[in-house]
Amino acid sequence: MNGEGDQSKLATMSQQLVNKKPDALCGIATGATQALANTTKDIPIMLGAVTDPIAAGVVKDLKHPGGNITGVSNVPPLKAQLELAQKLLPKAKSVGFLYNSDEVNAKSQVEHADAIAKKMGLQTKRFAVPSSNEIAQTVQIMSDQVDFIFIPNDNAIANAMPTVTQEANKKHEPVIVAADTMVKQGAVATIAPSQYDFGLKTGEMMADVLSGKTKTATTPVYVFNGGDVYINKKEADLNGITVPDSVMKNAKIVGEEGSNK
Amino acid sequence: MSEKEHRSPSTVVTAAVTAVAVVVVGVVMYFVGEHSVKSTATNTTATAQTQGTKKVGILQTMSHPALDQIHQGVIDGLKKAATSKARTSKSPA
Numbered sequence: 001m002n003g004e005g006d007q008s009k010l011a012t013m014s015q016q017l018v019n020k021k022p023d024a025l026c027g028i029a030t031g032a033t034q035a036l037a038n039t040t041k042d043i044p045i046m047l048g049a050v051t052d053p054i055a056a057g058v059v060k061d062l063k064h065p066g067g068n069i070t071g072v073s074n075v076p077p078l079k080a081q082l083e084l085a086q087k088l089l090p091k092a093k094s095v096g097f098l099y100n101s102d103e104v105n106a107k108s109q110v111e112h113a114d115a116i117a118k119k120m121g122l123q124t125k126r127f128a129v130p131s132s133n134e135i136a137q138t139v140q141i142m143s144d145q146v147d148f149i150f151i152p153n154d155n156a157i158a159n160a161m162p163t164v165t166q167e168a169n170k171k172h173e174p175v176i177v178a179a180d181t182m183v184k185q186g187a188v189a190t191i192a193p194s195q196y197d198f199g200l201k202t203g204e205m206m207a208d209v210l211s212g213k214t215k216t217a218t219t220p221v222y223v224f225n226g227g228d229v230y231i232n233k234k235e236a237d238l239n240g241i242t243v244p245d246s247v248m249k250n251a252k253i254v255g256e257e258g259s260n261k
Numbered sequence: 262m263s264e265k266e267h268r269s270p271s272t273v274v275t276a277a278v279t280a281v282a283v284v285v286v287g288v289v290m291y292f293v294g295e296h297s298v299k300s301t302a303t304n305t306t307a308t309a310q311t312q313g314t315k316k317v318g319i320l321q322t323m324s325h326p327a328l329d330q331i332h333q334g335v336i337d338g339l340k341k342a343a344t345s346k347a348r349t350s351k352s353p354a
Contacts, residue, residue: 010320010322014320017318017320022316022317022318023315023317024318025320026318026319026320026335027319028319028320028322028328028331029321031322032322033320035320036320046335048321048332153327155322155325158325158327159323159325161325161326181326181330182327184326185326195327195328195331195334196330196337197334198331199330199331199332199334199337199338200335201334201338202331202335203334203335203336203337203339203340203342204339204341204342205338206338206339207342207343208342211342
């Protein structure tokens with residue numbers, strides 16, 4: 001990803017929004033939030049799901065934000081997600097992490113996930129893609145080298161999920177992900193709060209700031225605990241995965257969306 | 262969970278009651294490995310007749326299902342807080 005053009009566009013749009021003199025702003029995903037944070041230190045800004053607000057440089061202390069920014073962190077429950085992978089793929093010995101090398105949010109998750117997976121006895125390998133052009137080929141390579149693929153919250157990969165699914169399915173390579181929406185797009189499973197719920201909580205927190213009930217400086221960044229299990233049954237079947245009853249009974253079964261366009 | 266497609270780059274929410282919100286939305290779409298930026302700007306404002314109207318700006322890094330779901334959640338969270346008479350209208354870019 002060439003961030004230059006994108007970041008300048010986000011900066012321009014942030015300025016346009018600030019010029020409208022809004023009572024509050026909301027940044028959805030890390031790049032947009034950073035752009036807003038650079039544009040105003042006065043107008044309240046809600047993090048609409050930023051995975052690692054500290055690494056992103058928008059909040060110094062999650063419990064005491066202190067400035068004009070608070071909101072929701074969508075840091076995924078990586079340990080639970082990798083444990084779910086082991087339940088579904090008890091024979092798996094290795095995991096490959098697919099992510100975009102330019103996304104600070106993805107890098108921070110992969111570092112955590114890598115350490116967790118090693119503790120669980122899995123061999124790990126990182127596959128950072130520099131651009132969307134390499135995603136298809138990288139998934140092919142991963143399918144030959146690791147027992148399953150794990151994808152963190154990553155915009156570039158999320159945007160290319162139909163490609164990931166297509167290539168992984170060719171080789172019957174299971175894909176475990178960090179977000180429910182990516183399961184719908186053809187990954188096998190996740191355990192996480194839904195993306196929608198991250199947004200809902202952000203909207204509610206924003207309403208409290210707007211009404212004067214709370215202030216950004218003294219409102220801790222909200223971090224979700226746990227989440228729901230999402231299983232794509234069709235993908236599980238395709239990969240020859242028998243979902244244990246203990247997992248199945250609490251799971252939300254989702255289908256596939258053909259495309260995200 | 263909402264399965265509603267949320268492709269529209271601009272969304273306007275007007276709601277009556279305490280935490281009233283008017284939403285100005287900006288979505289920047291960009292794609293990995295491409296220098297060209299597809300921008301679907303933005304900036305629709307609506308005026309609510311109600312007293313205490315608030316204006317909100319939302320900026321989204323790009324459009325894909327995960328972020329679009331968050332976006333829909335934010336709008337619904339604002340509407341929920343605004344209780345009754347909330348209304349959303351979408352307008353093309």
